[in-house]
Amino acid sequence: MLFDIKAFESNLKQKDRKSQNPENISTGISNVIRHVWDQETVTFIDFDSFSYQDCVFALEAMESIALTPIDEGEEVFLCDPDNPFTVYNSLGEVIYTLRNTDKRHYQKKEEPSMFL
Template identity: 40%
Template sequence: MDFDVKRFKLNLEKHRSLPIKERKDTQGKTKVIEHVWLHSPTDSINFDSFTLQDIEDAMVEMARMPLVYDEGGEMFTCDPSNLFLVFDRLFSVCFDLTNTKNKKFVLEEDDIFL
């Protein structure tokens, strides 16, 4: 049996799939950021939900957080891409939605619903 290399290459090209973008899993790092930001007590932390690498990645992210020192102590400046500040914004939105009064929409008489 002869193996036709040219034919094999042509068929290979036909069935070539697009390169798969590797998605970096950040769930563990997010867990670490959550526990650090919320000052979670150690007995409430599931240490199996993240790895040592996740902790190191979160520490790098924390080191990237810009600080400004003033007379009153240190303050955070806003860096919208920092994962700690992203977590804070998302947590604030969830907190606000949970604690908003009058969550139920009531149609007023002068409202027109189409």
């Protein structure tokens, strides 16, 4: 299946909602970044949770992530620590580390697996 970016863009423009305040803008952008980073399927995306401008901002942030080729054709992320995608990834790593550390200051209960 081929993805038609022009049709996708026109559909987003038709359903565009205007953000009422700066908090909505920030929430919309974080929703776009979460959907892209987590590679969610279209059926799980709430298109009312962000605007077209949020998508444009996230796309510009994505374009600013630099990939630099190193030896043997590998690529390494060298990016701005303030880039929204980098911040989202860092938050996920912190949450994972806090949940799975052996040096907790409280008793670790038997927790069900998150992936059941």
